[in-house]
């Protein structure tokens with residue numbers, strides 16, 4: 001059975017006071033292990049404080065990005081080793097805002113993925129097409145190109161990997177992919193994993209959906225066979241809506 005993950009990507013939001021407040025509210029609501037894993041992704045400056053607040057709690061911590069080198073003259077960058085050091089378990093790699101605003105290429109994303117795995121983190125690799133690519137029918141080709149680098153890894157190396165399908169046109173727009181659209185792409189991704197790594201890994205691989213996930217749509221998304229949780233942006237900034245999403249996910253956990 002795949003344990004779903006609900007991950008809250010705070011992006012460049014929440015200062016110290018908001019971080020403490022939001023984590024406090026989440027800890028009060030989720031004090032014991034449930035059917036769903038929960039992770040939050042605050043900004044770099046608040047990771048250490050967040051890690052201390054989350055000590056001994058069920059909510060896991062992640063970072064939003066990392067650099068591919070372990071250390072050295074890379075002004076402004078943060079390595080996987082540093083993220084482990086401050087208590088992160090997860091790191092987001094290749095988020096569409098990194099790919100599109102900061103022009104990260106598939107090659108750079110692959111280097112980051114290698115660095116994350118080397119550091120013992122669980123990378124959440126984001127893939128997804130733009131609206132133009134969906135409309136011209138090249139979406140599977142685009143996602144296949146984003147997955148391609150994975151074939152360089154061994155089965156052992158990528159057991160810690162989590163995937164997230166995030167159609168770019170659904171991120172922060174209020175437009176969610178329909179459960180059918182999301183399921184079709186998740187099934188495509190799982191088939192790709194199966195072709196390259198076999199049944200064991202494809203049955204086990206967690207594939208999250210991301211893009212305008214809200215309390216109102218989590219259940220219909222999670223009801224689809226290949227959707228194993230969500231990477232939530234905007235709705236993770238409010239304890240009420242993030243908790244309602246976690247609750248919805250718990251109610252739709254499937255036995256697979």
Ligand code: PGA
Pocket residue numbers: 009166170171172173174210211212213231232233234235
């Ligand atoms: P959103 O963001 O939920 O605000 O659409 C999702 C994401 O960027 O991971």
